[in-house]
Amino acid sequence: MTVLSPSRTGARVERQPLARYTTLGVGGESEVWFVADHAQLAEAMEQPYRILGGGSNLVVADEGVPERVIRLTGPLAQADLTPDPVLSTPEQIVTGWVGGGVPLPGLIRKLQKLGLSNLEGTVGIPAQVGGAVWMNAGTRYGEMFDGLHTLEIVTPQGTRQVTPDDLAWGYRDSGIxxxxxxxxxxxRLRPSTPEEVLAKMDFADHARKGQPKMKTPGCAFKNPGGGKGAGQLIDEAGLKGxxxxxxMIAPEHANFIVNLGGATAADVHALLALICDRVGVPLDLEYELWPETLPG
Known part of the structure; x- marks a missing residue:
């Protein structure tokens, strides 16, 4: 880690290996900006940038990336779950602001203890809120847009607030x-009980027990439709293991690539290319690649 000159707004800036921030555990050194407010964020966005949340669903090149890498901290990583007295009704709770840097697993546990439903289907996803919303992360039991009321989105041109109705969102896509x-x-949450929410979480979590426990970004490919999931197609191509x-393509579930210890992004890229070559139907990556295309 190399500490760089402080920014004029007080953001912490360091060169760090991105492997420490990804669930796969690969990724080379890059310039990381830790921003705690909108002023620091605006400064970080003055040059080409990328935003890094929980690091799931992400494969970073061994060389890192040339752009600034932004991580949300401080107030942008805090959650106010107090019901908004103006927007809430007996049938629907609308919370205060939840920062994009809030870890999703901890948020889901807090909602369960409060007896607030709509997001329990995302249990087990190792993401931060902002990244989970950006890709509409979810499982077969629910996704992020099930529980969204308002989104604050920042661009180099400014800040705006939108609702889900303003976005062309869909399966693993927010339209952002x-x-x-x-x-x-x-x-946007439904009043329930801690017991009911926990039961739904346990049901969704139990269905994921066959997934690998080693370092992984999650599912590699989106399910293509047509009755067979990506994992089944990869398994039928004889690639499991x-x-x-x-x-390695996980023995437990063929749509997962795992790091056995010391894997490189080049190793993962090679497996992704092999899968695309051997499976008989086109598959769309669910992983985000930094940079955006497979080498070669």
Whole structure:
């Protein structure tokens, strides 16, 4: 880690290996900006940038990236779950602002204890709120847009607030452009009980027990439709358990690539290319690649 000159707004700036911030555990050194407010964020966005949340669903090149990498901290990583007295009704709770840097697993646990429903289907996703909203992260039991009321989005041109109805969102897609940052959201939740929410969380979590426990970005490819999931297609191609270096297509579920220890992004890229070559139907990546295309 190399500490760089402080920014004029007080943001902490360091060169760090991005591997420490990704669930896969790969990624080279880059310039990381830790921003705690909108002024620091505006300064960080004055040059080409990327936004890094919980680091799931992400494969960063071994060389890192040339752009600034922004992480939300401080107030932008805090949650106000107090019901808004104007927007809330007996049937619907609308919270205060939840920062984009808030870890999603901890948020889901807090909502369960408060007996607030709508997001329990996202249990187990190791993301931050902003990134989870940006890609509409979810499982077969629910997704982020099930529980959104208002989104605050920051771009180099300024800040705006939108609702889900303003966005063309869908499966693993929020409709928010790549260079737009989800800084805060208000949640739209249904009053329930801690016991009922916990039961739904346990049901969704139990269905994920077959997924690997090693370092992984999550599912590699979106399900293509047509009755077979991506994992089944990869398994039928005989690729389950295939290794390149220290990266492996997981024996438990073929739509996951895992880091056995010491894997490189190049190892993962090679497995992704192999899958695309061997599976008989086109597959769309669910992983985000930094840079955006597979080498070669």
């Amino acid at each position: 452009p790549r260079n737009h940052i989800v800084t805060r959201v208000r949640l 295939t290794r390149v270096g220290a990266a």
